[in-house]
Amino acid sequence: MTDITTPSRRIGSHVFLMVLLVAFLAPVVWALLSALKPANDIIRAPLTFDPSTVTLDNYIAMFRDVPIGQGFVNTGIVLVAKGAITMFFAPLAAFAFAKYRFVGKNVIFGAVLVTLMLPTIVLIIPLLLQMKEFGWVNTYQALILPGSVDAFAIFWMRQVISAVPDELLDAARVDGSGEFGIFWRVVVPVIRPGLAGLAVLTTMNIYNDFVWPVVVASSDRMATLQVMLSTLAQNITGNRIGADYATVTGELLAASSVALIPLLVLFILLQRHFINGILAGSVKG
Structure with a gap:
């Protein structure tokens, strides 16, 4: 049967x-x-x-009517800088939560997880006021620094690093390696699948981010790709007198296709690493 x-x-x-x-x-x-x-x-x-x-x-x-190239440049700068910060500091914080004992560890980690429950809209006004006080509105600093080390990335990497045997760390300490050396030479090579999965998710989140960039970078000079796509119809009709519905629709589809291609290529190239990272991130700590 x-x-x-x-x-x-x-x-x-x-x-x-x-x-x-x-x-x-x-x-x-x-x-x-x-x-x-x-x-x-x-x-x-x-x-x-x-x-x-x-x-x-x-x-x-579309390329004639809309400065979509500037959107790609801004998105690329934010993606590289913010992604690098996330990929470096999130695993470090996760390493501390996973492998060290210190007073208040569970309380601090719980506070980190609580931030996952906060809707983005709740944080926008305080963050925008803070950026205004710093003079960072319509700057790369405002697009890059807020949320660069988010709670999900720390949680994800903590789950991955928790599966690393403590014996490997103890052996490295016996050999005289420092704590950062242990992280860099022992932990990082072991957690590469998890790092690859986090890299793909981080890239997608930054690339598709819309709410925060549209609030803090309102000028055309600092607009990211997603912000530029949201105002594409206005840009087309503003730059071409008499543009009809068919013209706008065709250029919108062209712009959307151009914006879609990088993510498709990324996912196709890193599909195996992404799946391995998902499996690595599902390990219970």
């Missing part, structure tokens, strides 16, 4: 996963293909695609 039902269950699960795959990818494929269609065809026949009518006019017009 088991030999008969097991293959059928596997087939059923594969069919179910394929249905989910189609459901999730269909909007993405439609957007990518529609961006290559003439603007009027997107409105007139949105569910059809004729390869003979493929054109790059939507992309050319």
